[in-house]
Amino acid sequence: MDASEAMVEHCRTIIGDRVKLATFQEYKTEMKFDGIWACASLLHLKPEELDAVLKKFTGFLKPRGVFFMSFKYGEKDYVKDGRYFNCHTFETITELLNTLDGIEIIENFITSDVREGRSDEKWVNVIVRQR
Numbered sequence: 001m002d003a004s005e006a007m008v009e010h011c012r013t014i015i016g017d018r019v020k021l022a023t024f025q026e027y028k029t030e031m032k033f034d035g036i037w038a039c040a041s042l043l044h045l046k047p048e049e050l051d052a053v054l055k056k057f058t059g060f061l062k063p064r065g066v067f068f069m070s071f072k073y074g075e076k077d078y079v080k081d082g083r084y085f086n087c088h089t090f091e092t093i094t095e096l097l098n099t100l101d102g103i104e105i106i107e108n109f110i111t112s113d114v115r116e117g118r119s120d121e122k123w124v125n126v127i128v129r130q131r
Helices: 005-018 047-058 090-097
Strands: 033-038 061-072 078-080 083-085 103-112 122-130
Touching (some): 047 090, 090 103, 090 122
Antiparallel strands (some): 061 122
């Protein structure tokens, strides 16, 4: 699933109709997943939206299923070019994830942005697992 119509259309050329156009808040399914990949996408949710989305999506995991997520590393959220950025540190993302039932953090790490001219930007990456 993706909220970008262009991304959904591109994915459909590769994997067919299994792609859904939806925001995190709109997405519904009865399916359970072995893994969920949310690289640099959840960071656009406001804090009051993020908690509900994390609860919802961890509920889509099969037992022992994993969920990767990444956020800009930082202590203050910000808006740039009209886009909201929800930032986290090890401590803030751990605190948030520890409020969720049935999951455990299995890895939490920092990476540098690989895009040209952005090597000073950092990302906090987390992998959680359904118990």
